[in-house]
Amino acid sequence: MKKAYYMDYSKEEIKAFCELFSFNEKEFLYLSKQTINKIFETSDEALIVKSYFKNHKVNITNSPVLTRTLIYEALKIKNEDLKLQNYLIYNSKKIEVYNIENVTKYLSFINEVLKKDDIHKKGEESFFRGQASFGWKLLPSIYRNDKWIENEDLMIKEMIRRFPDFLNDDKRIEVLTKLQHYGLPTRLLDLTENPLTALFFACDDKDSEDEDGRIYYFSPTEREIKYTGSDLVTILSNISKMDGNFGSENLEDEKGRFLWFIQEEKTNFTELLEPDAITKWCFVKTNLNNERIKSQTGSFIITGTGKTKSDVKEITDNFEEKNKLFIVDRKRKKDIMDELKLLGIYEGSIYPDLTKNAEFIKNKYKEL
Numbered sequence: 001m002k003k004a005y006y007m008d009y010s011k012e013e014i015k016a017f018c019e020l021f022s023f024n025e026k027e028f029l030y031l032s033k034q035t036i037n038k039i040f041e042t043s044d045e046a047l048i049v050k051s052y053f054k055n056h057k058v059n060i061t062n063s064p065v066l067t068r069t070l071i072y073e074a075l076k077i078k079n080e081d082l083k084l085q086n087y088l089i090y091n092s093k094k095i096e097v098y099n100i101e102n103v104t105k106y107l108s109f110i111n112e113v114l115k116k117d118d119i120h121k122k123g124e125e126s127f128f129r130g131q132a133s134f135g136w137k138l139l140p141s142i143y144r145n146d147k148w149i150e151n152e153d154l155m156i157k158e159m160i161r162r163f164p165d166f167l168n169d170d171k172r173i174e175v176l177t178k179l180q181h182y183g184l185p186t187r188l189l190d191l192t193e194n195p196l197t198a199l200f201f202a203c204d205d206k207d208s209e210d211e212d213g214r215i216y217y218f219s220p221t222e223r224e225i226k227y228t229g230s231d232l233v234t235i236l237s238n239i240s241k242m243d244g245n246f247g248s249e250n251l252e253d254e255k256g257r258f259l260w261f262i263q264e265e266k267t268n269f270t271e272l273l274e275p276d277a278i279t280k281w282c283f284v285k286t287n288l289n290n291e292r293i294k295s296q297t298g299s300f301i302i303t304g305t306g307k308t309k310s311d312v313k314e315i316t317d318n319f320e321e322k323n324k325l326f327i328v329d330r331k332r333k334k335d336i337m338d339e340l341k342l343l344g345i346y347e348g349s350i351y352p353d354l355t356k357n358a359e360f361i362k363n364k365y366k367e368l
Helices: 011-019 033-040 044-055 066-078 101-116 146-150 152-162 171-183 195-204 229-240 250-263 277-280 293-296 330-342 354-366
Strands: 029-030 082-085 088-091 096-101 127-131 190-191 213-218 226-227 279-287 300-302 324-328
Touching: 011 066, 011 152, 033 044, 033 066, 033 195, 033 324, 044 066, 066 088, 096 101, 101 195, 101 213, 101 330, 127 190, 127 195, 146 354, 152 171, 152 229, 171 190, 171 300, 171 330, 195 213, 195 324, 195 330, 226 229, 229 250, 229 277, 229 279, 229 300, 279 293, 324 330
Parallel strands: 096 324, 226 279
Antiparallel strands: 029 088, 082 088, 127 213, 190 300, 213 324, 279 300
């Protein structure tokens, strides 16, 4: 077996590295700051890994490149097929990585993969999603902060109190849609039918400029797509009215209250015929009732809950199911945004309201 390039590792240390970074669960690992910070946790594995770095006088915070390399070397001892590409460790025998450096290359990749691997089939629709940080889980933004998901119901109540006329919809899904498009974290995950719009979002977040972006792809059949009147959509959207402890674990105790919320929308809804419906997720197309929603097609994934609200499984897209990763080079994000602007994809077209367009024009002339 090939010896690690930098330093020796004991069997116990190799096992600790693998378990700490959950590398046995997937064939790739993105070494974001959040991932590396697992070293500072209090688990037995974290203490062993932290001790390894301390014994070899490696400052984890000040030496990010060396830290990533040492993690890679430890994992590679277990699997010689691993490769390290910037922040990404992946199994080169099982995973194909597509590096997006410009718009032309991106569209070529998309076209090639969809045709070659039969990912998109007749009768299916195409949806894309771009995330500015490869390290983010494929989950709605409300799951990025524990306090948000714990207080989901309270955040929405506060917004309705402040904007009662704007948020006066009978259907909860319509309220969530409006809140999503105006920046409040919700249980909706934005999708788009336009791959260029997805690329825009993979480059747009200023807080993630130093991280690679990622593109996701979904191809549900027409039957798998729900609309605002769907019973499943009504069930999943009304979970947002329940407190942070709500889930399959206490459904029996909370069923009466939950059904009461649902009956505010559907008076003839008397029973949860499928109790596990609250743990599902589905594709949903909402009504195109404002300009911002129209510009982004109003297509989403809406998620349910697990044992509690914070216990939810990550979604998997078609690319990952086919062992393909579309990664947007962090160093090329600005250049890609400039290319997209020439194609009419920019902040003012994505968010076609007065505030965003004023901001776009202000920055345009500021940079002259």
